[in-house]
Amino acid sequence: MDQVVDTPPRLELGLAWPNSFAGLGPAFYTELAPTPLPSPYLVGLNQRLAAELGLAASLVAGPEGVEAFTGNATLSGARPLASVYSGHQFGVWAGQLGDGRAILLGEAQTAAGAQEFQLKGSGRTPYSRMGDGRAVLRSSIREFLGSEAMFGLGIPTTRALMVTGSDAPVRREEIETAAVVTRVAPSFIRFGHFEHFSAREQYDELRKLADYVIDKFYPECRSTQAFAGNTYAAFLEQVSERTAAMVAQWQGVGFCHGVMNTDNMSILGLTIDYGPFQFLDAFDPGHICNHSDEQGRYAYNKQPNVAYWNLFCLGQALLPLIGDQELALAALESYKTVFPSELEAAMRAKLGLLDNQPGDRELIEGVLKLLAKDRVDYTIFWRRLSRHVAGEPAETVRDLFLQREAFDAWLLQYSERLDKAEVEESASLMLRTNPKYVLRNHLGELAIRQAKLKDYSEVEALLALVQAPYEEHPAHDQKAGFPPDWATHIEISCSS
Template sequence: MGLTIQRDNSPMNTDRSSPQLVQTDLAWHNRFHQLGPDFFTPLAPQALTEPYWVGRSEAVANLLGLQPSLLYTEDLLQALAGNWPITGTQPLASVYSGHQFGSWAGQLGDGRAILLGETNGFEVQLKGSGLTPYSRMGDGRAVLRSSIREFVCSEAMHGLGIPTTRALCVTGSDDQVWRETPETAAVVTRIAPSFIRFGHFEHFAARQQLSPLRKLADYVIERYYPACLTPSTQSGNAYAKLLQSVTERTAVMVAHWQSVGFCHGVMNTDNMSILGLTMDFGPFQFMDAFDPGHICNHSDHGGRYAFDQQPDIAHWNLYALGQALMPLIADQAQALAALGTFKPTFKHQFHQLMCAKLGLMDVASQTSDPTLADQQLITELLQLLAIDRVDYTLFWRRLSQAVASQHFEAVRDLFLDRPMFDHWLLQYKERLMLINKELQADLMLKSNPKFVLRNYLGEKAIQAAKTKDFSVVADLLKVLQHPFDEHPAFESWAGSPPDWAASIAISCSS
């Protein structure tokens, strides 16, 4: 599958900057558009002046059925910068509402994003594509720095095996936009099976618009949660089952975040995917020094979205979704039962992920209660990492290598309180005696990434891109799409961050 361009090449049309009709041999569907005008405003993206490629993911092109070579063409560049319309698409900006920092914000919506349509099972959206009726006080644009961060992090999360939206490319322009200082504009082309959020449901519930609320819920169930319609011995209706399914998916997603030290930074209900996908990468951060109370978003003055608060905030957001669905569920007990699955699902998933990081998954322990013993190991270890502010990613990778070699000196060197670590290590080694070392080491190297998108690496890519050097973006993408591989040419990216990394401030401004 690919893309072909049908352009009017007559002598009367010699201006390549004028809109051209881009025709693809992709089959475009517009199912969200078919929901009707209650859900969106039809709207074409606004053009970028003289766009250029900043970064592109051939893996995502293949996922869409798009020939990767087209990511190097002028025609697709113009189309994904929002300059030329694509045949078969019906661009729109959707409306939703939501809670922001715990307070009801009222109507929100796609303030700078345009949904082009759906192809090969994925919705394709241009983020940063100009003003919409939902831009409020914004300009509808995204800046280069935030676009690069979202593009690379989307693919990095997928490389880590974390549920996430994906990103096809970033297109840039020298058009200026103003934030704290003047910056240049960019557009991220991102994809997901759906971009529907908790806030879509909150919008209609708040307005007491039962008909579109039901229409949206039925659409989501039919498209993405058909099992909710399957007869079951469990009590409950399809809407309660939908809430439970979203609850469980969200719990799994957040457990993945906590296991790799990922801070989202702005977990508003309008940033929560109905499919349990990580989405809307703003002031995110992979922690360097492990600090459970770390706040990555400098706009989060109260610490609502601190790292250790993320599971509880996700649960709070699910209650907001449950409240929005109550007119359909119509039974508080069923809604509470659905929401009650969050904590056990999170606990189980997080325990499984942490056991894999420790290499404790393949062979059952001979202790009377291996789960309890392993949980104690995990809890004590996280406390040690927090006390000494140990580099989280570096610790886990070194531990994986140490188990393979049975030499733990490099791991021990990361701690200030060596006696406390030695005490924990003794218990861990006793546990290792019950396990196949070869299987264990292999599992750990596949569970503990060598590379994550540290803030300073993103900053290096951004600073280079400002000079039109996009090689660091390309290199980061190559490494982070396969973060468990060795990549010896990029060994320095696997070490501790430089001192200046601590001064990087990330906020909601983008």
């Protein structure tokens, strides 16, 4: 009698899967299936993203969808693989890295265009090194909420479709339970992919990768007249400018990434890899959100320079293709103009300034110094200032400061700068620029604590808030308030 072999069920999403990254060839990845987890269950579903992708939420969140997006079943058309890359970690060359706990299911044609689907926490791969290939519930919920919080703020980011959990134990500082987050992005290619092939002097593969990314995402670089028509220098410039704009938005909203290694930098200028991230509570320019970052390399105020350092590493990786060191340096130069310009524009919007006038930079720097001196809550200050410009008393803003005379002097200067004829327009701009809600650490921690008890209602509630952070949501005012004292003792690290 023939032996009957059980095959995993297949889920049909009705999508075409061109899987263009897989077409690059085996030098770029290892094909393998995710490692199943026992008895998976749904923790959270991003119904808004599902709708944007043209996916039926009932199918994705149903039993078959939970099995497929945990890695226990096969998605029809998917071609699971783990990609290889290298990178600098905390400023030190780490050599070969790769998707140590992530499996790229493939690229699908969705209602939102071509998108890659990736399972994070789906088991060991050839690039796991000493890791177990798993992610825990805690970190998976943080990424699920964090990436959607950034999207809600209008900041370029990867996104998360869903989180599934399993009671399978995972050892970190303590025994935790496993989870898988389904991430979605046009591409998950990182600076480290280019560093990998350049460091190994695999220049044919380096060119193949660069050509793939340029043709798919930066086609305008093919017809550039800049850099003597050098396509690869133009590509480096475009990546530099996208990265500059992204980091400027981080700084404006008070977002700390926490682990800006070159392998955690998206070639598309997307916020990627939500590990030890944090939105600022008290404004401290030197704040270090990553408990593992003992030297403070990735402190909030160092992020702009680190981004440039990472781009310099990318430039070195692309140098064999660019062929001229001076051209490569010239391609990086635009970062130094785009970042400050974008940051100043972001800060003018936060102040409701509708045009650019002399003295604006001093006005911006002045209020940031006051915020830092009194360690004023960053998000609450900007929201209250917005409400003041909209007509509420100034006292709600003044009460945030110990140095009230200094603040009063700044407020007078600011009030004189605002165009009284356009104050309603300024207030409107501020209220759609300065969020009422951000994903503070303590809010995420409370949701995680409930989720560990199999209560996911707070995950769902927070998701709704961060998807519309500029709206009032009066029933949730307490989530826009000051963090409790215990929030300062929350430690977030690279462990997940």
